[in-house]
Amino acid sequence: MAVRMLTPEEEAKPYAKYYHRSLTPPDPDLIAQILPDVQIDPALALPPERISDLLDPGYHEVETGWCVMPNGSGYLAVHNRMPGVTVEMLDWWFWWHSMADMRYGLWYPPGHYGISISKKNRAKLSDPSVPAKEKIYGRTDHVVEDIGTGAEDIYISFCAPEQMGFEMDRFHAPNVAAVYGGFGFDQAQGAKPSDIRAPAIMCHFIREIDGGIEFRSRFWMGYKLIDGKPVLAIPPGESVPAEVPYGLAEHNVREYCNLKALLPEIWAEFKDADPAL
Protein backbone atom coordinates (compact mmCIF):
# COMPACT_ATOMS: atom_id res chain seq x y z
CA MET A 1 0.00 0.00 0.00
CA ALA A 2 1.21 3.47 -0.87
CA VAL A 3 2.08 6.21 1.61
CA ARG A 4 0.57 9.57 0.80
CA MET A 5 3.05 12.37 0.11
CA LEU A 6 2.64 15.28 2.48
CA THR A 7 2.01 18.79 1.23
CA PRO A 8 4.58 21.51 2.02
CA GLU A 9 2.16 22.91 4.60
CA GLU A 10 1.90 19.51 6.26
CA GLU A 11 5.67 19.02 6.21
CA ALA A 12 5.97 22.26 8.18
CA LYS A 13 3.81 20.97 11.02
CA PRO A 14 5.67 20.00 14.20
CA TYR A 15 4.15 16.52 14.19
CA ALA A 16 5.27 15.71 10.63
CA LYS A 17 8.29 13.90 12.11
CA TYR A 18 5.96 11.18 13.41
CA TYR A 19 4.57 10.62 9.92
CA HIS A 20 8.05 9.84 8.63
CA ARG A 21 9.09 7.60 11.49
CA SER A 22 9.60 3.90 10.70
CA LEU A 23 6.57 1.78 11.34
CA THR A 24 6.55 -0.27 14.52
CA PRO A 25 6.31 -3.92 13.45
CA PRO A 26 3.05 -5.67 14.25
CA ASP A 27 2.91 -7.94 17.27
CA PRO A 28 4.00 -11.33 15.85
CA ASP A 29 1.77 -13.26 18.25
CA LEU A 30 -1.27 -11.38 17.00
CA ILE A 31 -0.36 -11.54 13.33
CA ALA A 32 0.13 -15.30 13.70
CA GLN A 33 -3.50 -15.58 14.80
CA ILE A 34 -4.82 -13.70 11.77
CA LEU A 35 -4.31 -15.69 8.62
CA PRO A 36 -6.21 -15.33 5.36
CA ASP A 37 -7.27 -18.97 5.22
CA VAL A 38 -7.93 -19.62 8.91
CA GLN A 39 -11.29 -18.59 10.29
CA ILE A 40 -12.35 -19.00 13.89
CA ASP A 41 -15.32 -21.19 14.76
CA PRO A 42 -18.32 -18.84 14.33
CA ALA A 43 -19.81 -20.33 17.49
CA LEU A 44 -16.99 -18.62 19.39
CA ALA A 45 -17.73 -15.17 17.97
CA LEU A 46 -19.42 -12.65 20.24
CA PRO A 47 -22.85 -11.78 18.82
CA PRO A 48 -23.47 -8.03 18.70
CA GLU A 49 -26.61 -8.52 20.78
CA ARG A 50 -24.34 -9.67 23.61
CA ILE A 51 -21.96 -6.74 23.53
CA SER A 52 -22.30 -6.41 27.31
CA ASP A 53 -20.54 -9.76 27.72
CA LEU A 54 -17.39 -7.68 27.28
CA LEU A 55 -18.12 -6.29 30.74
CA ASP A 56 -17.65 -9.71 32.30
CA PRO A 57 -14.31 -10.29 34.04
CA GLY A 58 -11.64 -12.29 32.24
CA TYR A 59 -11.45 -13.03 28.55
CA HIS A 60 -13.47 -14.75 25.87
CA GLU A 61 -12.31 -17.97 24.26
CA VAL A 62 -11.42 -16.03 21.11
CA GLU A 63 -9.95 -12.58 21.62
CA THR A 64 -8.15 -12.45 18.27
CA GLY A 65 -9.43 -13.88 15.01
CA TRP A 66 -11.96 -13.43 12.26
CA CYS A 67 -14.67 -15.28 10.40
CA VAL A 68 -17.70 -15.00 8.15
CA MET A 69 -20.78 -15.88 10.19
CA PRO A 70 -23.49 -18.29 8.97
CA ASN A 71 -25.84 -15.31 8.56
CA GLY A 72 -23.37 -13.70 6.13
CA SER A 73 -22.02 -11.04 8.47
CA GLY A 74 -18.31 -10.56 9.06
CA TYR A 75 -16.78 -10.76 12.52
CA LEU A 76 -13.39 -9.93 13.88
CA ALA A 77 -11.78 -9.60 17.27
CA VAL A 78 -8.32 -8.28 18.12
CA HIS A 79 -6.66 -8.06 21.51
CA ASN A 80 -4.00 -5.37 21.55
CA ARG A 81 -2.11 -4.66 24.75
CA MET A 82 -0.61 -1.20 25.09
CA PRO A 83 1.90 -0.74 27.89
CA GLY A 84 2.55 2.90 28.69
CA VAL A 85 -0.76 4.07 27.25
CA THR A 86 -3.50 5.54 29.45
CA VAL A 87 -7.20 6.25 28.98
CA GLU A 88 -6.39 9.95 29.21
CA MET A 89 -4.13 9.58 26.18
CA LEU A 90 -6.81 7.67 24.26
CA ASP A 91 -9.50 10.20 25.14
CA TRP A 92 -7.26 12.87 23.68
CA TRP A 93 -6.22 10.82 20.63
CA PHE A 94 -9.76 9.92 19.63
CA TRP A 95 -10.58 13.57 18.96
CA TRP A 96 -7.18 15.11 18.20
CA HIS A 97 -6.44 12.83 15.25
CA SER A 98 -9.69 13.80 13.52
CA MET A 99 -8.68 17.41 12.93
CA ALA A 100 -6.17 16.92 10.10
CA ASP A 101 -5.32 14.40 7.40
CA MET A 102 -1.76 14.02 8.60
CA ARG A 103 -2.76 13.33 12.21
CA TYR A 104 -4.91 10.45 11.00
CA GLY A 105 -2.15 9.51 8.58
CA LEU A 106 0.64 9.24 11.12
CA TRP A 107 -1.39 6.61 12.96
CA TYR A 108 -0.62 4.25 10.06
CA PRO A 109 0.79 6.00 6.97
CA PRO A 110 0.47 3.05 4.54
CA GLY A 111 -3.30 2.86 4.93
CA HIS A 112 -4.59 6.12 6.37
CA TYR A 113 -4.97 8.74 3.65
CA GLY A 114 -7.42 11.38 4.80
CA ILE A 115 -9.96 12.44 7.38
CA SER A 116 -12.61 15.13 7.57
CA ILE A 117 -15.28 16.26 9.98
CA SER A 118 -18.19 18.67 9.79
CA LYS A 119 -17.87 22.36 10.62
CA LYS A 120 -20.00 21.83 13.70
CA ASN A 121 -17.74 19.07 14.95
CA ARG A 122 -14.60 21.03 14.15
CA ALA A 123 -15.87 23.88 16.31
CA LYS A 124 -16.53 21.44 19.14
CA LEU A 125 -13.09 19.86 18.87
CA SER A 126 -11.48 23.29 18.87
CA ASP A 127 -13.23 24.33 22.06
CA PRO A 128 -11.02 23.64 25.11
CA SER A 129 -14.02 23.85 27.43
CA VAL A 130 -15.63 20.76 25.87
CA PRO A 131 -14.68 17.55 27.76
CA ALA A 132 -12.86 14.91 25.73
CA LYS A 133 -15.65 12.34 25.81
CA GLU A 134 -18.11 14.93 24.48
CA LYS A 135 -15.74 15.56 21.60
CA ILE A 136 -15.88 11.86 20.73
CA TYR A 137 -19.48 10.78 21.29
CA GLY A 138 -21.82 12.02 18.58
CA ARG A 139 -19.06 12.85 16.10
CA THR A 140 -18.90 11.41 12.59
CA ASP A 141 -15.56 11.13 10.81
CA HIS A 142 -15.08 10.57 7.10
CA VAL A 143 -11.85 8.67 6.62
CA VAL A 144 -10.15 7.45 3.48
CA GLU A 145 -8.54 4.18 4.44
CA ASP A 146 -7.14 1.09 2.78
CA ILE A 147 -7.34 -2.09 4.84
CA GLY A 148 -5.89 -4.10 1.99
CA THR A 149 -8.91 -4.13 -0.30
CA GLY A 150 -8.39 -0.73 -1.93
CA ALA A 151 -9.01 2.82 -0.73
CA GLU A 152 -12.49 3.30 0.71
CA ASP A 153 -14.63 6.15 1.94
CA ILE A 154 -15.62 5.20 5.48
CA TYR A 155 -18.01 7.18 7.67
CA ILE A 156 -17.56 6.40 11.36
CA SER A 157 -20.20 7.64 13.79
CA PHE A 158 -18.97 7.45 17.38
CA CYS A 159 -21.56 6.64 20.03
CA ALA A 160 -21.75 6.76 23.81
CA PRO A 161 -21.71 3.30 25.43
CA GLU A 162 -25.40 3.44 26.29
CA GLN A 163 -26.15 4.09 22.61
CA MET A 164 -24.21 0.94 21.74
CA GLY A 165 -26.34 -1.27 23.93
CA PHE A 166 -24.08 -1.68 26.95
CA GLU A 167 -25.66 -2.49 30.30
CA MET A 168 -24.80 0.77 32.02
CA ASP A 169 -25.28 -0.53 35.56
CA ARG A 170 -22.20 -2.67 34.94
CA PHE A 171 -20.32 -0.07 32.91
CA HIS A 172 -17.67 0.92 35.44
CA ALA A 173 -14.18 0.00 36.61
CA PRO A 174 -12.77 -2.58 36.81
CA ASN A 175 -15.14 -4.01 34.17
CA VAL A 176 -14.25 -1.28 31.71
CA ALA A 177 -12.17 1.88 31.49
CA ALA A 178 -13.52 3.31 28.21
CA VAL A 179 -15.21 2.37 24.96
CA TYR A 180 -14.52 3.98 21.60
CA GLY A 181 -17.01 2.72 19.11
CA GLY A 182 -20.13 3.24 17.12
CA PHE A 183 -21.25 2.38 13.64
CA GLY A 184 -20.16 3.14 10.13
CA PHE A 185 -20.71 2.74 6.44
CA ASP A 186 -18.11 2.22 3.78
CA GLN A 187 -17.97 2.38 0.02
CA ALA A 188 -15.16 1.99 -2.46
CA GLN A 189 -13.87 5.37 -3.63
CA GLY A 190 -15.71 6.60 -6.71
CA ALA A 191 -18.74 4.43 -5.90
CA LYS A 192 -21.92 4.73 -7.93
CA PRO A 193 -25.19 5.69 -6.19
CA SER A 194 -26.38 2.10 -6.52
CA ASP A 195 -23.32 0.68 -4.77
CA ILE A 196 -24.07 -0.74 -1.37
CA ARG A 197 -23.16 1.41 1.62
CA ALA A 198 -21.74 -1.44 3.67
CA PRO A 199 -22.62 -1.08 7.36
CA ALA A 200 -20.62 -2.20 10.37
CA ILE A 201 -20.60 -1.83 14.14
CA MET A 202 -17.25 -1.08 15.77
CA CYS A 203 -16.27 -1.46 19.40
CA HIS A 204 -12.88 -0.80 20.99
CA PHE A 205 -13.39 -1.96 24.56
CA ILE A 206 -10.67 -0.68 26.89
CA ARG A 207 -9.59 -2.07 30.25
CA GLU A 208 -6.74 -0.97 32.43
CA ILE A 209 -3.99 -3.52 32.98
CA ASP A 210 -0.72 -3.34 34.86
CA GLY A 211 1.35 -0.59 33.26
CA GLY A 212 -1.13 0.35 30.57
CA ILE A 213 -4.35 -0.57 28.88
CA GLU A 214 -5.72 -3.32 26.65
CA PHE A 215 -7.89 -2.99 23.56
CA ARG A 216 -10.48 -5.71 23.06
CA SER A 217 -11.71 -4.73 19.62
CA ARG A 218 -14.80 -6.21 17.97
CA PHE A 219 -16.28 -5.47 14.54
CA TRP A 220 -19.60 -6.75 13.26
CA MET A 221 -19.75 -6.21 9.50
CA GLY A 222 -23.15 -6.16 7.87
CA TYR A 223 -24.89 -4.79 10.94
CA LYS A 224 -26.45 -1.38 11.43
CA LEU A 225 -26.89 0.13 14.88
CA ILE A 226 -30.46 1.41 15.20
CA ASP A 227 -31.65 2.86 18.50
CA GLY A 228 -28.88 1.06 20.35
CA LYS A 229 -29.67 -2.32 18.84
CA PRO A 230 -27.83 -4.23 16.10
CA VAL A 231 -29.84 -4.83 12.94
CA LEU A 232 -28.59 -7.31 10.36
CA ALA A 233 -28.67 -5.67 6.93
CA ILE A 234 -27.40 -8.54 4.79
CA PRO A 235 -29.99 -10.39 2.74
CA PRO A 236 -30.14 -14.16 3.25
CA GLY A 237 -27.83 -15.93 0.88
CA GLU A 238 -25.37 -13.06 0.65
CA SER A 239 -22.28 -12.56 2.77
CA VAL A 240 -19.45 -10.19 3.50
CA PRO A 241 -16.43 -11.23 1.38
CA ALA A 242 -13.92 -13.07 3.56
CA GLU A 243 -11.10 -10.71 2.60
CA VAL A 244 -12.90 -7.84 4.34
CA PRO A 245 -12.95 -9.09 7.96
CA TYR A 246 -9.56 -10.70 7.43
CA GLY A 247 -8.14 -7.48 5.98
CA LEU A 248 -9.48 -5.32 8.76
CA ALA A 249 -8.25 -7.70 11.46
CA GLU A 250 -4.76 -7.63 10.02
CA HIS A 251 -4.91 -3.87 9.52
CA ASN A 252 -6.14 -3.40 13.07
CA VAL A 253 -3.08 -5.17 14.48
CA ARG A 254 -0.74 -3.09 12.33
CA GLU A 255 -2.35 0.29 13.02
CA TYR A 256 -2.67 -0.19 16.78
CA CYS A 257 0.83 -1.61 17.14
CA ASN A 258 2.10 1.52 15.45
CA LEU A 259 -0.11 3.80 17.52
CA LYS A 260 0.90 2.31 20.86
CA ALA A 261 4.52 3.17 20.12
CA LEU A 262 3.73 6.75 19.05
CA LEU A 263 0.92 7.80 21.33
CA PRO A 264 2.70 8.44 24.65
CA GLU A 265 5.21 10.64 22.84
CA ILE A 266 2.71 12.56 20.70
CA TRP A 267 0.40 13.07 23.63
CA ALA A 268 3.17 14.44 25.84
CA GLU A 269 4.24 16.85 23.13
CA PHE A 270 0.84 18.11 21.90
CA LYS A 271 -1.77 17.54 24.60
CA ASP A 272 -1.55 21.15 25.71
CA ALA A 273 -1.01 22.63 22.26
CA ASP A 274 -3.56 24.62 20.30
CA PRO A 275 -5.93 22.00 18.81
CA ALA A 276 -5.76 23.81 15.47
CA LEU A 277 -1.96 23.61 15.34
Next chain:
Amino acid sequence: MLKSIVMMDLPIDDIAEMERWYYEAHSSEISRRYGPFLQRHESYVALHAPEDARELGFYNWRVTETFWREMPEPGAKGAFCFTPAPVWNPVATCTVKAQPDNDFLGWDGFSTQGASIRWYILFRYPLGVRLSEGEDWFLNVHAPEVCKQPGLTRFFSYKCEQAAIPLPGMWHPDATPPQDMMMVQWDRVVELWYPSFSAWRRAVIEAPPEYTAPEWATDDFFKDGYAAYPFFKPGVDFASTFLLERPADEFLRDTRYYRP
Protein backbone atom coordinates in the same frame (compact mmCIF):
# COMPACT_ATOMS: atom_id res chain seq x y z
CA MET B 1 -47.92 -6.62 7.43
CA LEU B 2 -45.19 -5.43 5.12
CA LYS B 3 -45.42 -3.63 1.81
CA SER B 4 -42.67 -3.98 -0.77
CA ILE B 5 -42.22 -1.14 -3.22
CA VAL B 6 -40.55 -1.42 -6.59
CA MET B 7 -40.17 1.81 -8.56
CA MET B 8 -38.99 1.35 -12.14
CA ASP B 9 -37.48 3.53 -14.83
CA LEU B 10 -37.13 2.73 -18.53
CA PRO B 11 -35.68 4.06 -21.75
CA ILE B 12 -38.90 4.76 -23.60
CA ASP B 13 -37.89 2.59 -26.57
CA ASP B 14 -38.06 -0.46 -24.30
CA ILE B 15 -41.58 0.11 -23.07
CA ALA B 16 -43.44 -2.20 -25.45
CA GLU B 17 -41.21 -5.20 -24.76
CA MET B 18 -41.16 -4.50 -21.03
CA GLU B 19 -44.93 -4.11 -20.77
CA ARG B 20 -45.40 -7.44 -22.52
CA TRP B 21 -42.90 -9.11 -20.19
CA TYR B 22 -44.39 -7.46 -17.13
CA TYR B 23 -47.95 -8.61 -17.87
CA GLU B 24 -47.31 -11.94 -19.53
CA ALA B 25 -44.44 -13.19 -17.41
CA HIS B 26 -43.45 -11.29 -14.31
CA SER B 27 -46.66 -10.23 -12.62
CA SER B 28 -48.16 -13.60 -13.51
CA GLU B 29 -45.28 -15.46 -11.94
CA ILE B 30 -45.41 -13.35 -8.78
CA SER B 31 -49.14 -13.79 -8.32
CA ARG B 32 -49.27 -17.45 -9.21
CA ARG B 33 -46.36 -18.43 -7.01
CA TYR B 34 -46.83 -16.11 -4.07
CA GLY B 35 -50.58 -15.49 -4.10
CA PRO B 36 -51.07 -17.48 -0.89
CA PHE B 37 -48.74 -15.04 0.87
CA LEU B 38 -50.12 -11.90 -0.76
CA GLN B 39 -52.86 -9.59 0.33
CA ARG B 40 -52.49 -7.17 -2.56
CA HIS B 41 -50.32 -6.98 -5.65
CA GLU B 42 -50.88 -3.73 -7.49
CA SER B 43 -49.09 -1.59 -10.01
CA TYR B 44 -49.37 2.10 -10.83
CA VAL B 45 -48.21 3.64 -14.07
CA ALA B 46 -46.12 6.78 -13.75
CA LEU B 47 -47.71 9.97 -15.03
CA HIS B 48 -46.17 12.02 -17.79
CA ALA B 49 -44.50 14.53 -15.51
CA PRO B 50 -43.41 18.02 -16.59
CA GLU B 51 -39.73 18.74 -17.21
CA ASP B 52 -38.98 20.41 -13.88
CA ALA B 53 -40.41 17.39 -12.05
CA ARG B 54 -38.20 15.08 -14.09
CA GLU B 55 -35.12 16.77 -12.67
CA LEU B 56 -35.97 15.39 -9.23
CA GLY B 57 -34.78 11.82 -9.68
CA PHE B 58 -37.78 10.95 -11.82
CA TYR B 59 -38.66 7.28 -12.48
CA ASN B 60 -40.86 7.08 -15.54
CA TRP B 61 -42.45 3.65 -15.74
CA ARG B 62 -44.21 1.88 -12.88
CA VAL B 63 -44.51 1.53 -9.13
CA THR B 64 -45.53 -1.90 -7.91
CA GLU B 65 -46.78 -2.19 -4.35
CA THR B 66 -47.07 -5.67 -2.89
CA PHE B 67 -48.67 -6.27 0.50
CA TRP B 68 -47.45 -9.43 2.19
CA ARG B 69 -49.51 -11.20 4.82
CA GLU B 70 -46.40 -13.23 5.40
CA MET B 71 -43.05 -12.87 3.69
CA PRO B 72 -42.14 -16.10 1.88
CA GLU B 73 -38.70 -17.50 2.40
CA PRO B 74 -36.20 -16.49 -0.28
CA GLY B 75 -34.69 -19.07 -2.53
CA ALA B 76 -35.97 -21.65 -4.97
CA LYS B 77 -38.64 -23.25 -2.75
CA GLY B 78 -40.21 -25.26 -5.53
CA ALA B 79 -40.55 -22.52 -8.13
CA PHE B 80 -38.84 -21.99 -11.47
CA CYS B 81 -36.55 -18.99 -11.92
CA PHE B 82 -38.28 -15.79 -12.94
CA THR B 83 -38.50 -15.24 -16.67
CA PRO B 84 -35.77 -12.70 -17.40
CA ALA B 85 -36.74 -9.24 -18.59
CA PRO B 86 -35.91 -8.39 -22.21
CA VAL B 87 -33.77 -5.52 -20.90
CA TRP B 88 -32.68 -4.61 -17.41
CA ASN B 89 -33.92 -1.29 -16.14
CA PRO B 90 -33.14 0.95 -13.14
CA VAL B 91 -35.08 -0.06 -10.06
CA ALA B 92 -35.49 1.61 -6.66
CA THR B 93 -36.89 -0.75 -4.08
CA CYS B 94 -37.61 -0.86 -0.36
CA THR B 95 -39.90 -2.40 2.24
CA VAL B 96 -42.16 -0.49 4.62
CA LYS B 97 -44.96 -1.31 7.01
CA ALA B 98 -48.39 -1.44 5.40
CA GLN B 99 -49.50 1.76 7.09
CA PRO B 100 -47.61 5.05 7.19
CA ASP B 101 -45.57 5.88 10.27
CA ASN B 102 -46.35 9.60 10.07
CA ASP B 103 -49.46 11.33 8.77
CA PHE B 104 -48.68 15.03 8.62
CA LEU B 105 -51.45 16.65 6.60
CA GLY B 106 -54.89 16.00 5.21
CA TRP B 107 -56.08 13.05 7.28
CA ASP B 108 -59.01 15.13 8.55
CA GLY B 109 -60.40 15.62 5.05
CA PHE B 110 -62.67 13.38 2.98
CA SER B 111 -61.78 11.37 -0.07
CA THR B 112 -64.70 12.95 -1.90
CA GLN B 113 -63.13 16.38 -1.71
CA GLY B 114 -61.20 16.14 -4.95
CA ALA B 115 -58.93 13.91 -6.93
CA SER B 116 -55.18 14.07 -6.54
CA ILE B 117 -51.90 13.31 -8.17
CA ARG B 118 -49.41 11.68 -5.79
CA TRP B 119 -45.76 12.73 -5.71
CA TYR B 120 -44.25 9.44 -4.63
CA ILE B 121 -40.77 9.77 -3.16
CA LEU B 122 -38.03 7.50 -1.83
CA PHE B 123 -35.16 9.21 -0.04
CA ARG B 124 -32.18 8.37 2.11
CA TYR B 125 -30.02 10.60 4.24
CA PRO B 126 -26.64 11.37 2.67
CA LEU B 127 -23.55 9.48 3.76
CA GLY B 128 -22.26 10.96 7.00
CA VAL B 129 -25.73 11.78 8.33
CA ARG B 130 -26.86 9.65 11.23
CA LEU B 131 -30.33 8.21 10.77
CA SER B 132 -31.37 9.70 14.12
CA GLU B 133 -30.15 13.18 13.14
CA GLY B 134 -31.75 13.00 9.71
CA GLU B 135 -35.02 11.89 11.23
CA ASP B 136 -34.92 14.70 13.75
CA TRP B 137 -34.63 17.24 10.93
CA PHE B 138 -37.25 15.58 8.75
CA LEU B 139 -39.88 15.10 11.46
CA ASN B 140 -39.38 18.20 13.58
CA VAL B 141 -38.09 20.80 11.13
CA HIS B 142 -38.84 19.89 7.55
CA ALA B 143 -42.25 18.22 7.70
CA PRO B 144 -43.94 21.16 9.44
CA GLU B 145 -42.51 23.47 6.77
CA VAL B 146 -43.63 21.20 3.92
CA CYS B 147 -47.14 21.32 5.36
CA LYS B 148 -47.14 25.02 4.43
CA GLN B 149 -46.79 24.30 0.70
CA PRO B 150 -49.69 26.08 -0.99
CA GLY B 151 -52.17 23.61 -2.40
CA LEU B 152 -50.73 20.51 -0.73
CA THR B 153 -53.64 18.25 0.23
CA ARG B 154 -52.02 15.12 1.71
CA PHE B 155 -48.65 14.40 3.25
CA PHE B 156 -47.65 11.17 4.94
CA SER B 157 -44.54 9.02 5.22
CA TYR B 158 -43.28 5.53 5.92
CA LYS B 159 -40.00 4.53 7.55
CA CYS B 160 -38.15 2.00 5.44
CA GLU B 161 -37.21 -1.26 7.09
CA GLN B 162 -33.49 -1.14 7.90
CA ALA B 163 -33.08 -4.90 8.17
CA ALA B 164 -32.59 -6.75 4.90
CA ILE B 165 -35.96 -8.14 3.77
CA PRO B 166 -35.46 -9.97 0.50
CA LEU B 167 -38.25 -10.49 -1.98
CA PRO B 168 -38.98 -14.15 -2.68
CA GLY B 169 -38.06 -16.01 -5.81
CA MET B 170 -34.96 -16.60 -7.85
CA TRP B 171 -33.47 -15.05 -10.92
CA HIS B 172 -31.44 -17.38 -13.10
CA PRO B 173 -27.72 -17.16 -12.30
CA ASP B 174 -27.10 -16.16 -15.93
CA ALA B 175 -29.98 -13.66 -16.00
CA THR B 176 -29.87 -11.69 -12.78
CA PRO B 177 -30.69 -7.97 -12.64
CA PRO B 178 -27.36 -6.11 -12.52
CA GLN B 179 -26.51 -4.68 -9.14
CA ASP B 180 -25.64 -1.29 -10.61
CA MET B 181 -29.27 -0.81 -11.62
CA MET B 182 -30.65 -1.60 -8.18
CA MET B 183 -31.07 1.12 -5.56
CA VAL B 184 -31.95 -0.81 -2.42
CA GLN B 185 -30.94 1.33 0.57
CA TRP B 186 -33.59 3.92 1.48
CA ASP B 187 -34.68 5.57 4.72
CA ARG B 188 -38.17 6.87 3.96
CA VAL B 189 -41.05 6.80 1.52
CA VAL B 190 -43.02 10.03 1.29
CA GLU B 191 -46.28 10.84 -0.45
CA LEU B 192 -47.26 14.44 -1.24
CA TRP B 193 -50.60 14.93 -2.95
CA TYR B 194 -51.73 17.85 -5.10
CA PRO B 195 -54.84 18.52 -7.22
CA SER B 196 -52.80 18.89 -10.43
CA PHE B 197 -49.31 19.34 -11.88
CA SER B 198 -49.96 23.08 -11.92
CA ALA B 199 -50.65 22.93 -8.21
CA TRP B 200 -47.47 20.86 -7.70
CA ARG B 201 -45.49 23.43 -9.68
CA ARG B 202 -46.83 26.29 -7.62
CA ALA B 203 -46.18 24.47 -4.33
CA VAL B 204 -42.70 23.24 -5.17
CA ILE B 205 -41.22 25.61 -7.76
CA GLU B 206 -43.06 28.94 -7.89
CA ALA B 207 -44.25 29.68 -4.37
CA PRO B 208 -42.60 27.29 -1.94
CA PRO B 209 -42.62 27.98 1.78
CA GLU B 210 -39.38 28.99 3.47
CA TYR B 211 -37.36 25.89 4.32
CA THR B 212 -34.72 25.38 6.98
CA ALA B 213 -31.80 23.66 5.27
CA PRO B 214 -30.31 20.68 7.09
CA GLU B 215 -26.67 20.65 8.13
CA TRP B 216 -25.74 18.44 5.17
CA ALA B 217 -27.02 21.00 2.68
CA THR B 218 -24.43 23.62 3.58
CA ASP B 219 -21.35 21.77 4.84
CA ASP B 220 -18.83 20.36 2.33
CA PHE B 221 -18.17 17.49 4.72
CA PHE B 222 -21.25 15.83 3.26
CA LYS B 223 -20.09 15.07 -0.26
CA ASP B 224 -23.61 14.34 -1.47
CA GLY B 225 -25.15 17.30 0.30
CA TYR B 226 -27.71 19.19 -1.78
CA ALA B 227 -28.36 22.82 -1.01
CA ALA B 228 -31.79 23.26 -2.60
CA TYR B 229 -35.16 21.72 -1.89
CA PRO B 230 -35.67 18.75 -1.48
CA PHE B 231 -32.20 18.79 0.17
CA PHE B 232 -31.37 15.32 -1.20
CA LYS B 233 -29.30 14.85 -4.34
CA PRO B 234 -31.69 13.67 -7.07
CA GLY B 235 -30.76 10.29 -8.47
CA VAL B 236 -28.40 9.63 -5.59
CA ASP B 237 -30.39 10.04 -2.39
CA PHE B 238 -33.78 10.95 -3.89
CA ALA B 239 -36.02 9.14 -6.38
CA SER B 240 -39.56 10.14 -7.25
CA THR B 241 -42.45 9.66 -9.58
CA PHE B 242 -46.06 10.76 -9.98
CA LEU B 243 -49.04 8.43 -9.67
CA LEU B 244 -52.79 8.56 -9.68
CA GLU B 245 -54.94 7.37 -6.80
CA ARG B 246 -56.09 4.11 -8.34
CA PRO B 247 -53.68 1.40 -9.43
CA ALA B 248 -53.64 0.51 -13.09
CA ASP B 249 -53.57 -3.16 -12.18
CA GLU B 250 -54.73 -5.23 -9.24
CA PHE B 251 -53.12 -8.46 -10.22
CA LEU B 252 -54.76 -10.70 -7.65
CA ARG B 253 -58.16 -9.75 -9.10
CA ASP B 254 -57.49 -8.86 -12.69
CA THR B 255 -55.22 -11.53 -14.11
CA ARG B 256 -55.51 -15.18 -14.84
CA TYR B 257 -52.07 -16.53 -14.16
CA TYR B 258 -50.98 -19.17 -16.57
CA ARG B 259 -47.24 -19.51 -16.04
CA PRO B 260 -46.23 -22.27 -13.63
